[in-house]
Amino acid sequence: xFDGREPIYVQIAxxxxxxxxxxxxxxxxxVMSTTQYATTYRINPAxxxxxxxxxxxxxxxxxxxxxxxxxxxxxxxxxxTKGSDSFFAERLSPVLREAAHLGITxxxxxxxxxxxxxxxxxxx
Amino acid sequence: MNVTLEDVxxxxxxxxxxxxxxxxxxxxxxxxxxxxxxAGKSTLLSLIxxxxxxxxxxxxxEGQDPWERGMLTERICLVREGGDLIDEEPISDTLGxxxxxxxxxxxxxADDLLESFGLRPKAKLNTLxxxxxxxxxxxxxxxxxxxxxxxxxxxxxxxxxxxxxFYDELIADYAENPRTYVISSHLIAELEPIVETVTILRAGSxxxxxxxxxxxxxxxTLTGPAATVTELAQGLPVIGSRDLGPTRxxxxxGELAAxxxxxxxxxDVEIGAVPLQDLFIHLTEEDPR
Numbered sequence: 001x002f003d004g005r006e007p008i009y010v011q012i013a014x015x016x017x018x019x020x021x022x023x024x025x026x027x028x029x030x031v032m033s034t035t036q037y038a039t040t041y042r043i044n045p046a047x048x049x050x051x052x053x054x055x056x057x058x059x060x061x062x063x064x065x066x067x068x069x070x071x072x073x074x075x076x077x078x079x080x081t082k083g084s085d086s087f088f089a090e091r092l093s094p095v096l097r098e099a100a101h102l103g104i105t106x107x108x109x110x111x112x113x114x115x116x117x118x119x120x121x122x123x124x
Numbered sequence: 125m126n127v128t129l130e131d132v133x134x135x136x137x138x139x140x141x142x143x144x145x146x147x148x149x150x151x152x153x154x155x156x157x158x159x160x161x162x163a164g165k166s167t168l169l170s171l172i173x174x175x176x177x178x179x180x181x182x183x184x185x186e187g188q189d190p191w192e193r194g195m196l197t198e199r200i201c202l203v204r205e206g207g208d209l210i211d212e213e214p215i216s217d218t219l220g221x222x223x224x225x226x227x228x229x230x231x232x233x234a235d236d237l238l239e240s241f242g243l244r245p246k247a248k249l250n251t252l253x254x255x256x257x258x259x260x261x262x263x264x265x266x267x268x269x270x271x272x273x274x275x276x277x278x279x280x281x282x283x284x285x286x287x288x289x290f291y292d293e294l295i296a297d298y299a300e301n302p303r304t305y306v307i308s309s310h311l312i313a314e315l316e317p318i319v320e321t322v323t324i325l326r327a328g329s330x331x332x333x334x335x336x337x338x339x340x341x342x343x344x345t346l347t348g349p350a351a352t353v354t355e356l357a358q359g360l361p362v363i364g365s366r367d368l369g370p371t372r373x374x375x376x377x378g379e380l381a382a383x384x385x386x387x388x389x390x391x392d393v394e395i396g397a398v399p400l401q402d403l404f405i406h407l408t409e410e411d412p413r
């Protein structure tokens with residue numbers, strides 16, 4: 001599950017953000033404990049704890065002492081705002097650069113999007 | 125318990141087993157000790173467990189020299205391949221002995237582990253397979269619950285499912301009972317997600333000590349037109365190179381500046397990850413010995 005150049009804790013945090021965005025993790029829902037996370041994914045518990053700490057700092061998760069970690073109300077909306085900023089810079093730009101190399105014109109791109117994804121990213 | 129080595133050398137009659145090694149293992153973490161066979165891993169661990177003294181330099185556990193300091197060494201557990209176990213006796217006798225010798229030994233946990241790994245308490249050690257003996261060693265390492273636990277290639281002979289079970293047990297127990305672990309191995313891919321720091325020995329010398337996350341971020345490959353790739357890699361330690369026609373792939377160990385990363389992307393140079401296992405192979409393949 002963990003590969004790439006990112007530290008494992010960054011990958012875990014990203015996976016949890018993804019679950020919140022997709023609705024797999026609902027607001028107010030309890031997330032796995034660091035121990036459960038560590039044993040399930042076979043990683044060091046400190047690494048899991050680091051990921052949770054990052055998400056707490058971002059206001060995505062909150063800690064209830066003695067009970068566990070929960071998804072903050074409004075977490076999905078907050079992640080969506082943050083995610084759409086980086087979407088253009090980090091995801092779309094490289095794709096468009098590649099499109100340019102392949103000689104794909106802006107018109108072709110636009111007509112592909114309007115034909116195949118008429119409602120943009122919200123057509124799931 | 126934290127461990128500090130300063131300029132530690134161990135000289136054997138015909139070889140320098142450790143050459144001025146200095147390192148720090150902080151308390152309460154799982155440290156990985158990597159190196160090829162003969163790199164000095166076992167020698168280093170036996171110094172910490174007071175099994176031998178360095179020719180020069182200092183070894184400190186909790187700031188104290190562990191040599192002949194029983195109060196300290198009873199809290200240090202070194203498990204070597206097949207070591208420290210009574211061959212002709214049933215496993216349960218060995219566990220009974222450990223129970224009296226080790227203040228932190230958890231007999232009930234040891235018995236649970238024996239059962240879950242499918243080992244009979246009455247079995248004599250010398251009737252077991254190599255893998256089963258290693259498993260007994262691993263069980264001793266876990267159940268001793270020593271504040272400083274050193275596992276020296278404890279997985280040898282275990283089959284893959286048994287190793288995985290062992291790692292699972294280790295993580296679960298460590299989460300409940302945090303302590304300091306040093307685990308030596310050359311099965312890096314398996315160990316990678318578990319360890320927090322990585323220490324690599326090569327031919328008796330310390331090659332690297334770093335946070336596992338940093339090591340992961342530091343290794344990268346650049347793949348693209350030979351001239352561009354070579355230029356981007358200038359000034360960085362190149363540890364591997366491969367050419368395929370006009371395309372070159374360089375494996376680097378170092379940080380690439382943000383501007384260089386941007387330039388690489390713009391120049392169609394592909395940036396890839398280097399698994400710790402590959403880094404290890406690159407870093408240790410040219411053995412100076």
